Amino acid sequence: MTDDLMHADVAQIARRPAGAEESARASRVWWEREADDYQAEHGGFLGDTGFVWGPEGLDEAAAHLLGDPAELVGARVLEVGCGAGQCGRWLRARGVAEVVGIDVSARQLQHSLRIDDATGRALAVAQADAQRLPFADGSFDLVCSAYGAFPFVPDAPAALREAARVLRPGGRLVFSVTHPIRWCFPDDPTEGGLTARDSYFDRRAYVEEDARGRAVYVEHHHTIGDWVAAIVGAGLRLTGLVEPEWPEDNEQVWGGWSPLRGRILPGTAVFLSERNEGAAA
Template sequence: MIDDVGAPDIHRVTRRSAGPDESAHANRVWWEHAADEYQAEHGSFLRDTGFVWGPEGVEEADLGLLGPVEELRGARVLELGCGAGQCSRWLRAQGVAQVVGIDVSRRQLQHARRIDEETGLRVPATQADVQRLPFASGAFDLVCSAFGGLPFVPDARAALAEAARVLRPGGRLVFSVSHPMRWCFPDDPGERGLTAEQSYFDRRAYVEENGAGSAVYVEHHHTFGDWIRAIAGAGLVLHDLAEPEWPEHNPETWGGWSPLRGRLFPGTAVFSAAKP
């Protein structure tokens, strides 16, 4: 990855198609710039050593989607879109020795190294795109991702096929993304965010462009059917699907997520699948 990124200069927000290379480049540009602010704003919520599945604040310790911790301790684990490594570090704290992370942003990984030093829990990580994993086939027992990378890919089936490729037979893929129904509603935590304004079936990407018309942020919408077909198309078997409810103890607003909306409809979907 090159290091020629400056602050994104957003001139226009639109819905249009965006391919894998444009999406990867745009989001690398975005996260190189946004990583400092993101970690400053959300770091305490995510915690240096915490596995939070989404903005609701529901944790892996609550859902247990990765399986019993004692069974994970001998597993080889890959985290996609690890950011500053909070989820990977939680796994290390549970005694999982072999955990590796990837993220498209070098700056996010620099935050990971900083927290590694502060906590003494070190997680090897590399800069890479979830669409092109730099690992051998069958290298991992578990691939996991909490809003990391997969919401930003145009081809869900290709991305999940790549995740399945690096899983051994019997391995599992567990990942969270924005709940597909949220794309019907404005990204607004208040009353306006309770009224559907867009078609659920509009799969055009959400794109922020600079003055030259180049994408500097891209997020992709896939329906529930798209994700389930992608899981099946990757040769995986869907075992579980969680739609976390908003916890009473979480008063925080995170972008379009809020207690107001969270009491009425889900904001996060967590898929759990296995490779036969």
């Protein structure tokens, strides 16, 4: 990563293909630049030791999408795209002995260490790319991710195969992403974001480029069918799909999300799956 790319301004927005290396580099660039502002703006909503699945505010403490909390205590858990470690720290606070968080951004992990010091609850973290997890086969009982990494990878089947690889047979993968239907609409929290503009089937990446055409932000669109096929192709069994409704008491605006849009269009999709007992590592 070059210093000039770290400080480059966004000059144009494109819908085009973007490969694994370009996408990972862009994610590092964007999160290194934006981590401070992101944590300042959204840290209170996320909580230092909170597990929120998306901008609707669906809380794992109430949803139990990871399973019976009592059964998690003895599990070994990996959080992919952990950011400042809020979700992993929530698990640690509930007695889960072994939780590891990975993120592509060093600055996000610095915020995780800061919150460790403030809360007295430490989370083991490592800088790593979700497309190449630095763990042995079958290392974890549970892999989870709340908007972390998966929306930013071009090859969903490969990313889910990698997540499945580090799961033990019978282990679970639970992750949330931007709901695919949202790609049809402008990223606008007002009424302007309620009119479909783009094809649901246009899978080209959304890319913010600098003046030289270099990506400084990349997000990838995969349809519901794409995610289901990727889950099955990774040797996993889909056990649930949750589309959280926008609650009446959530009045915040977060980027393109707002109460206006959130009560009409789904903003988040949470996929629940488990690794087949007979699946090869």
